[in-house]
Amino acid sequence: MSTKTVQLTHKLASEGERTLAFFRSLPDEAWSTQVYQDGAMWRVRDVFEHLCISEHGLRRLFEQILATGQGAPEDFDIDVFNAERTGRFASLSRDALFALYSETRSATIAFTQGLTDEQLAIRARHPAMGDASLEDMIKMVYLHHQMHVRDVRRVVE
Template identity: 30%
Template sequence: MQINEQARESLLSEVNGLTDEEINKKASADRWSVKQIMEHLYLMEVAITKIIQQQLITGDTVHVSEKPIHFTVNRSVKVDSPDFAVPSEDFVTLEEMKQKLAASHQGLRQLNETADKKTLREKSYPHPAFGDLSLEQYIPFVGYHEKRHIEQIKEVKAAFNN
C-alpha cells in the first residue's frame, strides 16, 4: 500500500486549495474536470476492492506472472475508462469528493491488512491492459492508476492557468 499512500497524499496536495467551482470546471467539453477525475479514482478504487473481495472467495487458484503495472503512469498511452468508472457531470464539492475517496481508500487498506497474502498471490482477475493480474498486484495498481490521473489533474489545472 506504500505506492497507494504516496499517490493519495500527492492527489490531496494537488487539489487542496481549489474551490468547488474550480474542481467542477472543464477545460473543454471533451476533457474531464478535476472532480470527474477524482470521482473516477473513487469509482475504480471501490470496484477493484469489490473485485478482490469476490475473487478471494470465488476465484480459481492460478499462477500468473508479475506484470509491469508501473507503466500505468504513462499518459502517452490512451486508455478508455470502463463504463462502471465513468464519472458523472454532477456538481460535487471538494469536501464531498475527499470524503468519498477517504472511504474507498480505507476499504482497500482494510482489505490489504486482512486478506491472506498467499491467496492474494494465487488468485487473479483479468485486467484490460495487462491480462490476468494477481489480486496482490491489483492493490498497488490502484496507486499507479491514481498517479496517472494526478498528472491529468496537473494538465487540467495548467489549462486554466494559461
C-alpha cells in the same frame, strides 16, 4: 502482515495522501477545467469522482476474487462502466468528495492489510489489465491515481 502487504499498504496510504493533497490544493476555477479532449471529456471534478468510484469498484472486485476466484467478466467494458458511473456524485460538495475519497482509500488499505502472500498471488481478470495477480491489481490502484493526477496537473499548472 507480510513484507509485501506492508509495502502495499504504505504505498496506498502515501499515494492516497498525495492525491488528496493535490486535489485539495486546486483553486475553485480549476475544478471545471477540461482534462480530456476525447472519449470521456472529463473535467477535473469528473476525474476525481472517477478515482473514488473506480477504487470502490475495484475493491469489490478484489473481494469477489478472494471469495470466488473469479475476476471481471470477459465482456466487461471499462469505458461503459466509467461512462455510466461518473457523474453519480455530481450533487456532492468537494468536501464530501474528499471525505468519500478518504473513506474509500481507508477501506482499500484495511482490505489489503488482511491479505497473505498466498492471496496476493491469486490471479484473475482485471478490467483493464487482463490476467493479473491480486498484488499487481492493488498496485494498479495507486498507479491509476498517479496517472490521472499527472493528466490533471498538465492542464491546470
